[in-house]
Structure formats: C-alpha cells, structure tokens
Amino acid sequence: MHIMEGMLPGPWWEIWTVLSLIIIIAGIYQLNKKVKENREYLALLAVAGAFIFVLSSLKLPSVxxxxxxxxxxxxxxxxxxxxxxxxLGFIVLVFQALLLAHGGITTLGANTFSMGFFGPLLAWILYIVLKKTKINVYVNVFIAAFVADFATYVLTSIQLASAQAYAFAGGFGGVFMDTFINYSIAFLGIFATTQLPLAIIEGLIIAVAFKYIAKSRGDLLVKLGAITEEQLESIVKPNKEVKGNEKIYS
Amino acid sequence: MKKYTLEIILIAAIVIMAGVFLYQSNTGDYEYGGADGAAEDAVSELNPDYEPVEALTWIPTFEPPSGEIESLLFCLQGVIGAAIIFFFFGYYYGKNKESKAKKS
Structure with missing residues (x-):
C-alpha cells in the first residue's frame, strides 16, 4: 500500500518528486540502450512490467x-x-493514482522512489553479490524478490515518518528526532508487519516465474547477465548434477 | 531439486496463508482494511493538527464512485498484466516446441 494523497507535507513531496524524476529519466535512457542492444529484450521487459501490474493489483489479507x-x-x-x-513501477503507480485514487499525485514521487527504485536497488545488489557465492539460483531469486517487496515498505514507513515528524516539530530542530523515531516505529508496525507474509509469497511467485522464463528463454537471461551458463544448465536439466552449482534441496 | 519442488512450496505457502486467514477472520475481530488507510488513521491519532496537503488540482484524477467500480479497475489492471505474461509464455512454449520438432 502506498502513501495516500496529502500525507506528505512540503517540502518532502517535492523532494521525492524531483529525485524520482531524475531516476526515471536515467531509467528511460538505459531502457532505450538495452532495447537497441537487442530487440528481444522487449518481450522480457513486457513480462517484467506485467508482473508489477498483476501483483500490485492483488490486495491480500495479512496476519x-x-x-x-x-x-x-x-x-x-x-x-x-x-x-x-x-x-516500470512509475507506469503502474500513475495508473493507480490517476484512475483508482490509490496512492496520490503529490505522493507519486515518494511512492515511485520506494517501490520502483529503493526496493529493487537493494534486491539487485543482493542478487549480484549472492550470485557470486554458490547459492541455489531459485533461493537467490526468492531473497531478491522478498527484499524488493519488504524494503519498499520499510522505506515507505520512513518516508512518512520523516515528513510527519518534520511537520510536527516544525523543522529539524527540537523534538524532530524523538518524534521521527516514534513515528517510524508506529508506521513500521503497520506497513512492515502487514507486508512480511505477503513478501514471502511474492518471493515464491517470482521464483516460480523465473524458472519458467529461464526454461523458455534462458538464452536471453544469460545475455542479460541474470544467470550464468552453468545455472541455466541446472535449470533446464534439474536432475543432472552440475559442477559449481551446489543444490540446497535434494 | 525435484522437478516441481518450487511449485509445491509455493502452493503450500498459499494454502497456509489462506488457512491462517480463514481461522483469523472467523475467530478474531479484524477489519481487513488497507494498510495505507491504517497509516492515515495513525497520522491523525499521532498528530491531530495535521492538515493533509492539497492535491494538485491541475492534474485530473478519477475517483471510483463505488467499491464495485474500484474493484473493476483493479481487476482490469490484473487482467492486462496476466494477458501479457501468458501471451509471451505461450508464444515461447509454441516456438520451443516447433524448433524441437524441426530438429527431430
């Protein structure tokens, strides 16, 4: 769930909007480069975007x-x-903000930053680091997808807490720090606890999706650098022991 | 890893979640409202003086007139995404099958 309209007082929503705008421009530039490199990436891009569409339309009950x-x-x-x-995240958030009154226009920047950039950034770094160890590829995908989801809402809580504490304390002085910590705990209690089980389910769904993409277009994943040749081998022929890729499950 | 280990884990996790939800919604007193609404309530509780920022009125937005319309639009969002995903999965499935048939 995103930050609702009006919940981020100035100058916070402006700051997040500008930050997100810069990242979106850099993203569009990189996207053009990738697609020019290989037109076939477009299909994967559509599928990856479609997953954001589907999963963010499912409001699930949590514990x-x-x-x-x-x-x-x-x-x-x-x-x-x-x-x-x-x-990709921005496209989904615009759709939800303009047509569904879900999220908001002033909070669009903050929501794009947390969902589109911050969560995926941590996931991407973690995925690259863990790929170097001999961890099972599905476990790695699960961890990345889990982190992308969960970190989004951790940052959402902090974005909301910092802006609200700033409004409450009337600036960075005085009671800002204490209020910020109190608010963070309160919002983390709402967003993070709700999200935890959902992030686990999401991690599993993405891992299964990754398996089917690797099975049908594993060559593209190798070209993108998402998996190595050996990992692809172990996905396509799961029962064969592959050197250099230890299995966690038997 | 066996052929369907991942799928089995996913289905088991969904069944467990659904079971917990069924048990909780039958025994406990939960509202199952949105987490964003809960955060909004928390703000008005923590800082009752807070005035929400005015929306940017020059950007036209559409407010679903009822819960039904809202669920329609959310459903549409999911359907569009699912259509794209399964179009490409089906396309690749057919393509792989064809290239295998050619080889043999």
Whole structure:
C-alpha cells in the first residue's frame, strides 16, 4: 500500500518528486540502450512490467488483520536493474493514482522512489553479490524478490515518518528526532508487519516465474547477465548434477 | 531439486496463508482494511493538527464512485498484466516446441 494523497507535507513531496524524476529519466535512457542492444529484450521487459501490474493489483489479507499488496518489482530488478524498474513501477503507480485514487499525485514521487527504485536497488545488489557465492539460483531469486517487496515498505514507513515528524516539530530542530523515531516505529508496525507474509509469497511467485522464463528463454537471461551458463544448465536439466552449482534441496 | 519442488512450496505457502486467514477472520475481530488507510488513521491519532496537503488540482484524477467500480479497475489492471505474461509464455512454449520438432 502506498502513501495516500496529502500525507506528505512540503517540502518532502517535492523532494521525492524531483529525485524520482531524475531516476526515471536515467531509467528511460538505459531502457532505450538495452532495447537497441537487442530487440528481444522487449518481450522480457513486457513480462517484467506485467508482473508489477498483476501483483500490485492483488490486495491480500495479512496476519495483522489489514490488507496490502505485493509490489512484483523483484523480477524486473533482477533482469534489468533498479533504474529500468523505476520506469516500470512509475507506469503502474500513475495508473493507480490517476484512475483508482490509490496512492496520490503529490505522493507519486515518494511512492515511485520506494517501490520502483529503493526496493529493487537493494534486491539487485543482493542478487549480484549472492550470485557470486554458490547459492541455489531459485533461493537467490526468492531473497531478491522478498527484499524488493519488504524494503519498499520499510522505506515507505520512513518516508512518512520523516515528513510527519518534520511537520510536527516544525523543522529539524527540537523534538524532530524523538518524534521521527516514534513515528517510524508506529508506521513500521503497520506497513512492515502487514507486508512480511505477503513478501514471502511474492518471493515464491517470482521464483516460480523465473524458472519458467529461464526454461523458455534462458538464452536471453544469460545475455542479460541474470544467470550464468552453468545455472541455466541446472535449470533446464534439474536432475543432472552440475559442477559449481551446489543444490540446497535434494 | 525435484522437478516441481518450487511449485509445491509455493502452493503450500498459499494454502497456509489462506488457512491462517480463514481461522483469523472467523475467530478474531479484524477489519481487513488497507494498510495505507491504517497509516492515515495513525497520522491523525499521532498528530491531530495535521492538515493533509492539497492535491494538485491541475492534474485530473478519477475517483471510483463505488467499491464495485474500484474493484473493476483493479481487476482490469490484473487482467492486462496476466494477458501479457501468458501471451509471451505461450508464444515461447509454441516456438520451443516447433524448433524441437524441426530438429527431430
């Protein structure tokens, strides 16, 4: 769930809007470059974007007794990195803000930053680092997708807390720090606890999706650098032991 | 890893989630409202003086007139995404099958 319209006082919403705008421009630039490199990436891009569309339309009940939706950004982050994911996330958020009154126009920048950039950035870095270890590729995808989702809402809480504490304290002085910590705990209690089980489900869904993409167009994933030749081998022929890729499950 | 280990784990996780939800919604007193609404309520509780920022009125937005219309639009969003995903999965499936048939 995104920050609702009007919940970010100035100058916070302006700052997030400008930041997101810069990232979106960089993302569009990178997107053009990628597509020029290989037209076939367009199909994967569409699928990655479609996953954000589908998963962020599903409002699921959580153990905390409230509902939230997954982000679906993990797949795009693994395949294309955080800049291009920001562009895809932005498209979904614009749709929801303009037609569904979900999220908002003034909060669009902050929501794009957390869902499109911050979550996917952490996921992407973690994925690259873990790829160097001999971790199972599905476990790695699961972790990345989980982090992309969960980190989004951690930042959402912090964005809301910082802006609200700033409004409450009337600036950075005085009671800002104390209020900020109190607010952060309150918002994390709402967003993070609701999101935790949903992020686990999302991680599993993205891992399954990744398997089917790798099975049908594994060559493109190798070209993108998302998986290595050996990993692809172990996905296409799962029962054959592949050197250099230890299995976690038997 | 066996052929369908991942799928089985996913289905098991969904069944567990659904089970917990069924149990909770039958026994507990939960509203199942949105987490964003809960955050909004928390703001008005923590800082009752807070005045929400005025929306940018020069950008036209559409407010769904009812919950039904809203669920329609959310459903449409999901359908569009699902259509794209399964179009490409089907396309690649057919293509792979054809190239295998050619080889043999």
């Amino acid at each position: 905390s007794g409230s509902c939230s939706h997954p982000t679906g950004t993990g797949l795009a982050a693994i395949l294309f990195g955080p800049l291009i994911t920001t562009v």
